[in-house]
Amino acid sequence: MKRLILLIPILFIGISLQAQVNTKVNLSFEDKVQTWLTENNVPGVSVGIIEEGKIKYVKAFGEIQKGVPAEVNSIFNIASMTKPVVTMLTLKLVEEGKWKLDEPLFHYWVDPDVKDEPYHKILTTRHVLNHQTGFTNWRSGHPTKKLTFDFEPGTQYHYSGEGFEYLRKVLERKFKKPLEKLLDSLIFKPIGMENTQYWNESIDTLRLARCHDANGNDYNFSYKTSVLAAGNLLSTTEDYCKFLIYVMNGAGLSQNLYDDMLNPKTTGNEHAPRGLGWEIIKDLPNGEYAIEHGGVNTGMWSMSFILPKSQRGIVVLTNGDGGALLYSNIIKEAFAEGETIINYIMGVSPREMVTLSDEVLERYTGDWLDSDGREHTIVKGDGVLKFSGEGLPNVTLYPESENKFFLKGFDVQFEFTNSDSFTLISAGNIDWTAKKVK
Numbered sequence: 001m002k003r004l005i006l007l008i009p010i011l012f013i014g015i016s017l018q019a020q021v022n023t024k025v026n027l028s029f030e031d032k033v034q035t036w037l038t039e040n041n042v043p044g045v046s047v048g049i050i051e052e053g054k055i056k057y058v059k060a061f062g063e064i065q066k067g068v069p070a071e072v073n074s075i076f077n078i079a080s081m082t083k084p085v086v087t088m089l090t091l092k093l094v095e096e097g098k099w100k101l102d103e104p105l106f107h108y109w110v111d112p113d114v115k116d117e118p119y120h121k122i123l124t125t126r127h128v129l130n131h132q133t134g135f136t137n138w139r140s141g142h143p144t145k146k147l148t149f150d151f152e153p154g155t156q157y158h159y160s161g162e163g164f165e166y167l168r169k170v171l172e173r174k175f176k177k178p179l180e181k182l183l184d185s186l187i188f189k190p191i192g193m194e195n196t197q198y199w200n201e202s203i204d205t206l207r208l209a210r211c212h213d214a215n216g217n218d219y220n221f222s223y224k225t226s227v228l229a230a231g232n233l234l235s236t237t238e239d240y241c242k243f244l245i246y247v248m249n250g251a252g253l254s255q256n257l258y259d260d261m262l263n264p265k266t267t268g269n270e271h272a273p274r275g276l277g278w279e280i281i282k283d284l285p286n287g288e289y290a291i292e293h294g295g296v297n298t299g300m301w302s303m304s305f306i307l308p309k310s311q312r313g314i315v316v317l318t319n320g321d322g323g324a325l326l327y328s329n330i331i332k333e334a335f336a337e338g339e340t341i342i343n344y345i346m347g348v349s350p351r352e353m354v355t356l357s358d359e360v361l362e363r364y365t366g367d368w369l370d371s372d373g374r375e376h377t378i379v380k381g382d383g384v385l386k387f388s389g390e391g392l393p394n395v396t397l398y399p400e401s402e403n404k405f406f407l408k409g410f411d412v413q414f415e416f417t418n419s420d421s422f423t424l425i426s427a428g429n430i431d432w433t434a435k436k437v438k
Contacts, residue, residue, distance in 0.1 A: 060072050
């Protein structure tokens with residue numbers, strides 16, 4: 001699960017906000033979904049709409065696997081949309097007096113990689129939920145291949161799946177139960193999320209959405225996935241809508257704790273700063289605000305948000321690497337402020353393209369292997385580079401200097417150290433690195 005969950009195609013913010021917006025959800029996207037599926041090589045999508053605080057609409061389009069139509073009860077890997085679920089579990093434990101946001105986690109467990117680093121003694125749950133642990137996203141992407149503190153917890157922002165995994169191991173030791181049992185008793189059963197679970201052998205695999213690349217080809221991954229606090233939860237659109245309504249209605253938290261959750265603490269994106277476990281967008285028309293989180297695994301892209309003041313929301317689950325392009329279109333069509341929300345999530349700064357010679361562009365062409373073991377290819381286009389590979393849509397890289405390239409509508413930069421290596425920077429953070437193999 002990469003920070004690329006935020007790579008949503010946009011038209012850069014240049015719009016003026018309306019004084020009034022239509023608070024009804026527009027279902028006209030139904031007539032365009034099949035075209036968007038085809039254009040973006042995404043086999044299937046499931047959409048859930050919340051209106052007036054209730055589930056108004058759930059519908060699936062396309063296929064979840066070859067020859068198997070997408071249905072309203074189709075199950076998707078929701079990737080990093082798992083994190084808000086684990087967040088609400090954690091806050092529930094805090095509300096019940098069984099857990100403390102600001103207690104150092106080393107009282108219960110210490111990762112062997114950081115046992116000799118003094119910062120492990122100040123790391124707290126709040127740091128995890130705010131993505132201020134000091135950890136990279138995944139240790140596999142760190143130059144040392146080990147978990148380490150890149151900064152003092154609480155002083156900076158860096159999106160981190162490792163932080164949530166640290167918290168999972170601490171909670172499991174404290175409560176002597178696996179994460180899935182804690183979630184089942186405190187979240188899934190009370191809310192009625194009957195089709196939400198981690199992988200187990202009893203799941204009907206014909207209901208599971210398969211992962212597909214940017215050309216619509218099945219990755220042929222195993223159905224079996226591990227239990228993570230950072231991702232891999234399996235759910236349906238309807239179940240996740242139930243979860244969002246639960247959050248919209250206060251989640252059984254005290255007003256002080258709920259306000260703490262929604263109070264932006266970090267500014268990885270000035271338009272969508274992070275509270276506890278969520279991104280918060282506050283400057284929408286009519287005093288509206290959005291609580292949102294997306295998710296991405298290779299071959300699976302998803303997005304969700306609620307607008308608490310007007311009691312609206314959406315869940316979009318897709319099974320292809322082109323899914324961000326698809327759900328962006330759906331959201332902009334369905335909500336009067338949808339384009340604004342998409343724009344604010346991204347917070348992309350304008351960039352200017354420069355002209356490079358074919359000789360310079362040729363330096364970067366070839367086959368690449370990233371720090372997560374995924375294969376990518378870069379070829380030369382007309383003054384640009386064309387990128388394709390696992391986990392991302394097929395995209396064009398535009399030069400802004402001799403060694404730096406950007407994606408239009410994406411908060412992403414490819415920075416080449418030399419002709420044989422580059423770093424992918426997402427929302428200001430190093431996401432992964434890659435080496436040329438051919």
